[in-house]
Amino acid sequence: MQPRTNQSILADSPFSLTSDAAYSQWREDKLRYKKPAVSDVLVQIHDPYQLSDEEKVAIISHCENFNMAIYQLRNSAIQDKSLVHALGKQLAMEALDANIRSDEDSVSSLEVREQAGNKYIPYTNKALSWHTDGYYNALDKQIFGIIMHCVRPAAEGGVNSLLNPENVYMTLRDENPAYIEALMHPEVMTIPDNIEAGKVIREAQTGPVFMIKAPVGEEAGRLHMRFSARKRNIIWRDTEDTRAAVEMLNELMADENNVLKIGLRAGQGIVCNNVLHNRSGFTDSENQKRLMYRARYYDAVA
Ligand SMILES: [Fe+2]
Secondary structure, X not given: OOOOOHHHHHOOOOOOOOXXXXXXXXXXXXXXXXXXXXXXXXXXXXXXXXXXXXXXXXXXXXXHHHOEEEEEEOOOOOOOOHHHHHHHHHOOOOXXXXXXXXXXXXXXXXXXXXXXXXXXXXXXXXXXEEEOOOXXXXXXXXXXXXXXXXEEOOOEEOOEEEEOHHHHHHHHHHXXXXXXXXXXXXXXXXEXXXXXXXXXXXXXXXXXXXEEOOXXXXXXXXXXXXXXXXXXXXXXXXXXXXXXXXXXXXXXXXXXXXXXXXOOOOOEEEEEOOOEEEEOOEEOEOOXXXXXXXXXXXXXXX
16 A cells, blocks of 8 residues: 555645644644643552553643653552553554564564664663654565664663753744755655665655655644754755755754653553654663663554
């Protein structure tokens, strides 16, 4: 199946550059939900296998408003990986993306490990620069939702920063609509082939930064972002507006006033619609080694 293009979904969308009225309305609604504090998006969960209606509604509405929720299990001793699958199912997140380093159940155990072949930074203790997950995926296999559960934090560091792409879109569009046009261009960002031992293990992927997720049922098409701040291995379209837009994007992410920072503790986790995020470097100790379970879905939180 061909992915629907931005153009075919854009009619009457607030994300169309020709629909100023729809954009103004959306913008006004969204301004109430600029940058959340952790307390704005925090949900206490009694039993991850059986969310109460209140818990579920809270997670869904935080994701509706901010594209992210942070949960805290009342009992942080519950640590079985099945809790991630269970949480996802209850939030209509079921289509899991399997990737090169994920475990057999398609959920990844992010920890420092020895890696043969290409070294993937998530499995080291190094900092991870700003990105959305799966930016290198095919356009019809984009990641719309993520659950990341903290089994054990590192002895030090490993802090995540989160930024809602809707805020970024708004700031860029208000500054100059041409930036949005540049970032919605179908050839604005190319990720080259991923080659391991001389073999292409993932083909080059070209696409927009801002995409509109095809509407589901009554829901309007959501804004989706495909992005990596890596300097190497990203080929940007060679235009002045693209350069200026990417530069402003980098400035927005670098400004701590815009981002939510969270050092997840054991039993805490993030549920989000694949917002922009990064991770600071960390240090494990003998008995405190960072372990996160991460699930990536083709579904947004609903
Ligand atoms: Fe990520």
